Amino acid sequence: MSAEPHPLPLPARRGGVTVVRIARQPGGAFGAIVVLVLMACALAAPLIAPYDYAQQDIPNRLQSPSAQHLMGTDHLGRDVFSRLVYGTRTALATALPGVLIALVIGLALGVLAGYLGGWAEGIVLIITDTFQAFPAILFALALLALIGPSTASVIAVIAIAFAPGYARVVRAQVLALKAQPYVDACRALGAGHLRLVAAHILPNIVAPLVILFAMDVASAITIEAGLSFLGLGVQPPTPSWGVVLSDGFGRIRQSPWPVLFASLALAVTTLGLTLFGEALRDALDPRLSRVVRA
Amino acid sequence: MLTYLLRRLLMALIVLLLAATLLSALVRFIPGDPAKIVLGPRASPALSERLRAEMGLNLPVPEQVARFIANAVRGDLGVDVLRRVPVTQLIGAALPNTLLLAVCSLTVAALIGIPLGVYAAAHRNTWADRLIAVLSVSFVALPTYVVGLVLLLVFAVQLDWLPAIGAGDWSQPGDVLAHLVLPVIALAIVWVGYLARLVRASMLDVINSDYIRAAFAFGHSQRSAYYRLALRNALLPTVAILGVGLGNLLGGAVFVEVIFTRPGLGSLIYNAIEARNYPVVQGGVLVAAALFVFANVIADLCQRWLDPRLRNAA
Numbered sequence: 001m002s003a004e005p006h007p008l009p010l011p012a013r014r015g016g017v018t019v020v021r022i023a024r025q026p027g028g029a030f031g032a033i034v035v036l037v038l039m040a041c042a043l044a045a046p047l048i049a050p051y052d053y054a055q056q057d058i059p060n061r062l063q064s065p066s067a068q069h070l071m072g073t074d075h076l077g078r079d080v081f082s083r084l085v086y087g088t089r090t091a092l093a094t095a096l097p098g099v100l101i102a103l104v105i106g107l108a109l110g111v112l113a114g115y116l117g118g119w120a121e122g123i124v125l126i127i128t129d130t131f132q133a134f135p136a137i138l139f140a141l142a143l144l145a146l147i148g149p150s151t152a153s154v155i156a157v158i159a160i161a162f163a164p165g166y167a168r169v170v171r172a173q174v175l176a177l178k179a180q181p182y183v184d185a186c187r188a189l190g191a192g193h194l195r196l197v198a199a200h201i202l203p204n205i206v207a208p209l210v211i212l213f214a215m216d217v218a219s220a221i222t223i224e225a226g227l228s229f230l231g232l233g234v235q236p237p238t239p240s241w242g243v244v245l246s247d248g249f250g251r252i253r254q255s256p257w258p259v260l261f262a263s264l265a266l267a268v269t270t271l272g273l274t275l276f277g278e279a280l281r282d283a284l285d286p287r288l289s290r291v292v293r294a
Numbered sequence: 295m296l297t298y299l300l301r302r303l304l305m306a307l308i309v310l311l312l313a314a315t316l317l318s319a320l321v322r323f324i325p326g327d328p329a330k331i332v333l334g335p336r337a338s339p340a341l342s343e344r345l346r347a348e349m350g351l352n353l354p355v356p357e358q359v360a361r362f363i364a365n366a367v368r369g370d371l372g373v374d375v376l377r378r379v380p381v382t383q384l385i386g387a388a389l390p391n392t393l394l395l396a397v398c399s400l401t402v403a404a405l406i407g408i409p410l411g412v413y414a415a416a417h418r419n420t421w422a423d424r425l426i427a428v429l430s431v432s433f434v435a436l437p438t439y440v441v442g443l444v445l446l447l448v449f450a451v452q453l454d455w456l457p458a459i460g461a462g463d464w465s466q467p468g469d470v471l472a473h474l475v476l477p478v479i480a481l482a483i484v485w486v487g488y489l490a491r492l493v494r495a496s497m498l499d500v501i502n503s504d505y506i507r508a509a510f511a512f513g514h515s516q517r518s519a520y521y522r523l524a525l526r527n528a529l530l531p532t533v534a535i536l537g538v539g540l541g542n543l544l545g546g547a548v549f550v551e552v553i554f555t556r557p558g559l560g561s562l563i564y565n566a567i568e569a570r571n572y573p574v575v576q577g578g579v580l581v582a583a584a585l586f587v588f589a590n591v592i593a594d595l596c597q598r599w600l601d602p603r604l605r606n607a608a
Contacts (some may be wrong), residue, residue: 027431129305130312135585136547138563142579145567166589221436226549230438230564249443249553256447263440271435280430 002184018285025252027243028279031259034272035258043090049082053239062255069117070186072257074247091254094151094234095126096160105159106166107209111197112164114174124171128164145252151234154227158220171211211281218273225266241266299599302594311363314581317576318362319355349375349573360575371577377571379557381577384562387576389581390556391461395550396543398478400536408532410486411493414503415528416520428489433487442480446553449476459555477550481543492535497528502575530601541586 017023021027041048050070051241057077065072086215112172113124131139140157177183186200227233229249236243241262248258346352350361365372371381407430414426450458455481462473500506509519548560555561559578566574 065505095579129309133309133313133587135547135582135586136394137548137578138582139564141318141548141567142317142575145570145572145575218435226437227438229549230552233568245439246442248370252443252447252451256452259443259447263444266440267436270437271432272437274431279605 018280022276025279025282027275027281029126029281031272031274031276034268035199035276038088038092038269038272040125041085042092045086045089049079049085051079051082051084052080053080054237061180062251064255072255074244074258075251075254080244080261083244084240084261085239087241087244087262087265088240090151090240091221093219094154094158094224095217098155098224098292099216099220101155101159102162102216103209103213104164105163105167107170109163109167110146110170111112111174111201113195114171115178115197115201121171124167128167131160131164137223137226140227141232142231144227146215149227149235151238154224154233157227158223161223162216165216166209166212169208170205173208177201177204181196190258207284208263211277211284213275214280215274218277219268221273222266265268295532298598299588299595302591306591309311310580310584310587314363314366315359316488318359345375355521362571363487364582365575371580372573374571374574376571381573385559385578385581388557388559388578389564391556392544392547392551394562395474395481395547395556395558396540398474399481400479400539400544403482403489403539404532404536406482407486407489408493410490412497412520412525412528414490414494415497416516418498423494426494430487430490433483434491435487437485438480438484438546439553441483442477442550442553446482461556473554473556477554477556480550480553481496481546484546485539485543486518487504488539489532489535493528496531498522500524500528529596533600534593536595537590540589541582543587544582 013217015036022032036148053098055078058074059077060069060073061075061077063069065071066251069081071084074080074083091205094283101219108125113121134142139160143157144153147156161258183196183200191200224233225240225242225245229246231246233242234240244258244262248255248262353361362372369382371385373379374384376379377384389544410426410430414423417423444460449456456476457473462469462471462474464470475600488544498521501520506524509523510516514523544559545557548564550556551561553565559582563575563578563582565570566578576590
């Protein structure tokens with residue numbers, strides 16, 4: 001560690017630059033705000049929500065929005081706004097672990113397939129093809145019918161639904177990197193398999209994975225809310241946007257407000273996260289603009 | 295071409311075989327006794343034993359799986375445990391509704407999404423391009439059931455312009471059409487956005503290629519260069535995506551059919567799950583997977599047939 005000033009700008013500033021790049025695009029700024037609001041709601045739900053999510057008030061059921069109840073009340077007189085605020089916890093607490101598990105499984109399978117090739121690659125490809133042969137939601141339904149609806153089941157379904165996508169992206173990236181001259185050079189210098197993968201290949205596929213992760217969280221949130229809407233996701237009294245939707249759907253002729261506000265919450269969240277993911281993609285690696293989603 | 299077709303079909307069959315194995319093996323790991331669920335908790339042991347034998351549940355798991363696949367190949371997906379009707383008969387009755395919904399949605403999405411994408415690419419960086427970009431990203435991000443619920447709320451409940459329930463009376467085409475409008479919009483909207491973005495991107499790729507520059511040099515007008523020369527190549531990736539689209543629409547159809555109380559494959563599977571009617575779940579999901587896999591094969595073949603570069607590379 002010399003005291004000499006470094007002649008080149010240090011790469012440590014890169015994280016800061018990424019944030020600025022995201023915030024500079026209108027879509028990215030909107031997305032970043034949505035991400036912050038979601039995290040604030042999830043972390044500080046008891047401070048933000050005016051009522052307990054399960055507090056019933058039958059005489060005041062199916063109320064329209066008012067000063068007491070910003071988004072009205074549901075069929076049991078519960079405050080819709082409070083239920084939606086607490087619902088962010090459910091959304092994030094299922095989507096984040098689900099997609100994270102998918103990422104870890106997909107990463108392992110993708111590296112195996114891409115780096116080893118041969119029969120390992122064949123097996124991984126057949127597994128991913130089989131899982132991707134089902135429309136994701138139908139597979140989720142079939143699985144939930146068997147393991148029973150619960151929060152853990154939803155996380156498992158999300159992990160299984162998204163893992164094949166990661167395996168495919170990782171495999172493609174590893175295949176491309178394996179053919180790079182610098183990898184050959186490392187091998188010639190005596191680097192072992194583990195070192196090649198961990199130190200020279202993995203760091204170069206972080207960017208596409210981060211981008212895919214951001215985009216998949218949005219899809220995972222819609223899967224959780226969708227399954228809960230069908231009554232196959234998280235179970236009452238846990239507040240979920242999907243449960244609010246399904247409670248409201250049953251009484252849509254008496255009061256449109258729960259469906260309307262839960263729809264709004266979902267629409268803003270998915271749009272925000274998608275825009276955030278796209279801004280992240282443009283900031284991290286413009287070359288990926290079309291690759292990741294294809 | 296023929297060897298490619300055979301190889302592709304073989305892969306599709308292997309995938310389906312694995313899918314069927316997975317489905318039937320999963321069903322055997324259900325916590326609880328399916329016979330008890332069907333007959334209720336107070337059924338006599340003799341009766342539930344008879345039903346178990348009938349459902350093949352007392353055989354070893356590998357034999358059950360093999361039986362399910364052998365029967366499925368012969369077009370027998372088992373018997374609905376509640377109504378005592380063959381599962382294939384239920385699927386046969388439900389499928390036309392779902393296919394009609396999916397094909398109409400995909401057609402509407404293509405008719406709106408593709409021109410939007412072409413227009414945006416031809417008018418790059420104008421306000422129209424930006425408007426289309428905002429619209430299409432919003433469409434892509436919206437969950438199908440949110441669109442469906444809001445359409446139902448506005449046009450069926452509040453305004454009462456269109457029917458909210460069922461698929462309509464098949465003897466009256468106008469009635470069927472009226473019942474299709476909202477579900478089709480709900481399913482199509484994501485694909486309008488998706489196709490617009492995809493077509494814009496691939497159109498821009500093609501427009502920037504050498505042969506289009508050459509066409510301009512040879513005096514082609516922008517109109518002729520874009521719409522006669524570029525569009526054909528730009529649409530190639532769309533063909534493959536439409537195959538995937540048909541399969542995904544089958545998944546989205548579950549929500550739309552539940553929201554609009556439409557009969558179809560999605561609502562059949564959904565109701566079977568609620569009733570724990572496993573043969574119907576198993577058969578329904580397998581048929582959906584088969585449709586998905588073969589839609590992809592057909593899309594692949596169309597793409598090869600349209601694109602001589604892919605044909606010769608095989």
